[in-house]
Amino acid sequence: GKYEFIKEGLKRRLVIKNCSIKDDGKYVCRLLDQEVKAELFxxxxxxxxxxMEDKICKEKETISLECKATNPHKHAFKWLKDGEPINVDSTRYEIVQKGEAYKLIIK
Incomplete structure (x- = not known):
């Protein structure tokens, strides 16, 4: 299974196999009315x-920003401007993802 519980004398150990983002969180080891806690990040x-590289463009010009990232587990990828998510429904932006390349085209 995914979890293995190991006893070594008085020690108890939890082994998580093939750790993933879903395993991120708080864990508790409880004995009667006492417990110890740890957080897994x-x-x-x-x-x-x-x-990405800094770019300069003229007003009304189309420009593209591109980066490449390894992402074997297909985590959600977001584009932000000034800390806010870009409206992907806007006709002003086009988002293209091909393999490891992520491109934002601003029209």
Whole structure:
């Protein structure tokens, strides 16, 4: 199974196999009315292999921003402007994803 419980003398150990984002969270070990807690933070296996470059464009010009990232588990990818999600329904923006390449075209 995914979880393995190991006893070593007085120690108890929880082994999580093939750890994923779904395993992220708070864990508790309880004995009678006492408990100890720990939080597990799982880093996604995403890595940017090509970062975006600063660009200069003229008003009314179409421009594209592109980056490349490894994303084997297909985590959700978002484009933001000034910290706010870009409206993907707008005709002003086009989002293209091909393999590891993520491109935002601004019209």
């Amino acid at each position: 799982v880093s996604p296996d995403v890595k940017f292999v090509k970062k």
